Amino acid sequence: MSDDGERAPLDRVVGPVDATKIPRYAGLGTFARLPLTSDVEKPAVAILGVPFDAGTSYRPGARFGPAAIRQASRMLRTAYDPALDVTIGGDHTITYGSLRAYHRRYGPVALVHFDAHLDTWDTYFGARITHGSMLRRAAEEHLFDENASMHVGIRGPLYDRSDLSSDASLGFRTIHCRELDEIGVAGVIDRIRARVADRPLYLSIDIDVLDPAHAPGTGTPELGGMTSRELLAIVHGLSGLNLVGADVVEVSPPFDHAEITSLAAATVAYKMIGLLGLSRSAVKPGKPSASRA
Template structure:
């Protein structure tokens, strides 16, 4: 680790600014404050109020799981990910980048939503996301259940126009209703297509597997414009080929990535509400995400971490690394844009 990679104070500041490289407040220095001490912000980064109330990338929690159809508990996922992220370090060798020195990344806390009214919760998340994106920040959202993807996509599309979507999940999440309810964790992407917030020429699921209700599930999904890369496809074709396919599908469009942690096999992510056998390994997921570096990633979410079922924090650790890779992609792109403008 170089001096530029290591924060200089207990609360974390980056190396001195130069004309080519501005200075950003980074994580707490683990050589001076033990990892297990202090508040659990994501990656021990500063709170957003500690950086003037604005950031290039805002890490935001949404403690909401009223849209689940099986096991609850994802409302505690964001804080579990934050706790696991204490072990993250400021230099990412897989992407050869120090993301927290390239852009101001800060923890913006949680969006407090009504756990008893899904419609109100969706509206609250959308309004909060509008406010954050309106500052020019990108969002790395920690759920919560997958219901929250819809309001986040609405906000992203309001800023960027219809966005490309890469959806990492065991499940399609393009079903119509559950018990007559339109807003659930199994319906967000059907609603997003219906509302026109997605670019239907650039949609793909990754990691799909397991039983469905019928062939119509796949037919409906195809009509909406989704391509499907199953977990078996990743195993047979390999990460590099799959990643190239995804890059070609999204091109240079504004891209939103949504990761349901159950895309991973239960061996790698037992702490989730609807586990399915035969999933990706954490290594495969991380390598695919790293291969998407350079794509126009405007925001991302990571959902369905349910720590009550997560022995030894396996799921939370995998989730923290997933969020770290996504944050690194955004920070690198922000820095590249700054250099181009400069």
């Protein structure tokens, strides 16, 4: 509120708070210090935190992920480019619900899944819906396009030799992390763009696609992952695809150090917003209604 009690026009604050005027450690703890959706008449983008980790199979703590990512996102300061929405978890189980919602609007989406793990196993501890089995449930419901979906960054031991063929039978193609050494970032981008083409695209980013040196704060770390620079370069290379939604999951702050992981996740989430803005499906942002001053 201004001094005279009038609410300030939102165009003064529709982007991130100016860090040259209000220090980054001050003010509301929204993602990138953006306005609350309740302060925008028709938000074209929503950052939704899902503090849930009941689907984890090893180290818990992802329920604290959204709050930690919001805290780390105070560092972000580039121009805001509103489009659709980004979901922040939470463990990877939340992608299942998100894919159901997107299916209702778009039908089967092209799913590009960045992860160390396939996440298409059948059950964990007798549970069918977990962070390691949700993509099999999604496949059973035909929530993604089996001719346009893929995993990127897969590595580490599997349970059985047949895991990969069973996964492929669901419609996934895979870029193993070790292939980065052969085809490079440009090769990864080319393969993703060729597979997705102009279909509605949903990006799901498990932060454990990064090497534990770049993302120690996660539930099921695997050596030999991407650097944060490689991941950002690949994400940049997806500009112009028909992105309709995204999530960033599996940040477990109790295992993080110096915000390495939460800063990586916040930055990737911010890049997602940029990609959404450049997507042909981008929704024009609504007129701002009011702000808090």
